[in-house]
Amino acid sequence: MSALTPSIILVEPQLAENVGMAARAMMNCGLCDMRLVNPREDHTSAKAVAASSNAEEILYNAKVYASTEEAIADLQWVAATTARHRDQTKAVLSAEFAAHEAAQKLQNNIRCGLMFGPERTGLNNRDICLADAIINIPLNPKHCSLNLSQAVLLVGYEFYKTQKDLGKEEFVTNHTTPAEKAKILKFCSYLESLLEDCGNFRVGEKREKMVINLRNIFTRGQLTEQELNTLYGVINHLRGTPRPVKRPEA
């Protein structure tokens, strides 16, 4: 796993709590290799562990370095997150694009890292010039300051999506299976037969319109068989039939 996920490099993080929350965000996104450059506080303190919310494993395994250069020494591609515009001549990637870049490189066994600066100031230019690219997280330009763990979360989330191809997922229906059309139409016919006595059902043209409306209503929702049974029960109840309503054969 380690070889196929990017390292997360936190440069001079100030608060242990933020390092803990960053570990939680890493765990959320299936990342495991945390590297700390000169952390101001102890990243294995009780505060940090509590903030990590069961991701303390990442904190205990984190490696500490005296300089950014040492922290990235064994990596082959590094991207630096910044909120502000920088005047450095370097490709600026959206978080999504950077995640895809990293994922592709990792698949080719190129070791990648994602770098985050101190809470208050972000990365300085000396750190940024060590990176191959700058990551810019697309956010409201009038209010784009994120806390450290949120920046880690957003970039990590984009990476996680590349691994699972889940972002593109359209939708799945939950457990249950939509009823076969025949069963839905049988239900509609049944309902229509019960409406024969209703005023609107007596005039041919109006009847046609109402039938179409009703069928639209009951087909749109992808009803399950269970839900059809519920609807039969409702009708039964509304009609004041105490015994099970006689349903059409499915």
Place this chain on the structure above:
Amino acid sequence: MSALTPSIILVEPQLAENVGMAARAMMNCGLCDMRLVNPREDHTSAKAVAASSNAEEILYNAKVYASTEEAIADLQWVAATTARHRDQTKAVLSAEFAAHEAAQKLQNNIRCGLMFGPERTGLNNRDICLADAIINIPLNPKHCSLNLSQAVLLVGYEFYKTQKDLGKEEFVTNHTTPAEKAKILKFCSYLESLLEDCGNFRVGEKREKMVINLRNIFTRGQLTEQELNTLYGVINHLRGTPRPVKRPEA
């Protein structure tokens, strides 16, 4: 703006600080309409305002409701975020897909809302059954618990990306323009001419290989003219030439 962004509905949030952080995440993502169902603490307290990090406007404008039903009364499409699997028969959308759904509906003036549950328990089934769809944020299934503001941030971020179409952005080069190829090749030729005396340059075959290597090195990085000048200066210095090196005409 308000009509074209989804409302964020926080159901029974427990801590004012979390509501403040959710406001900050909303502001990050260009969202403005916060709705609170039975918040346990005062969402305009000093704690909440501090946590909002300059997004207190959202807190002051937040509307408070006694029930989820009232909070979503005027909306036309609502999606509920859940971490756990639910047995409800409802479409489950990825955050990205849900954001696109909401963006499309909002463009057709359909009022949309995104619903988030209390910190400890998440939304209960009674709230979820009010929603048109469930949002599932794709995250490490072994560790998918997020704090409230992070859930708001991830879903809001996906919505923001639909508005800006920034997610797909490939890359932009920062301010400066890459040098014209002719200038880079002239630099290479110049360097090659300086290497004529070097051992490897004397053997034809080896020379060819080295030229290709060098040209690859200097074309890959999209050097700017300014950077070429720097390189000329470096060569100048290395050769121990105190006066400006005579460069080839560009």
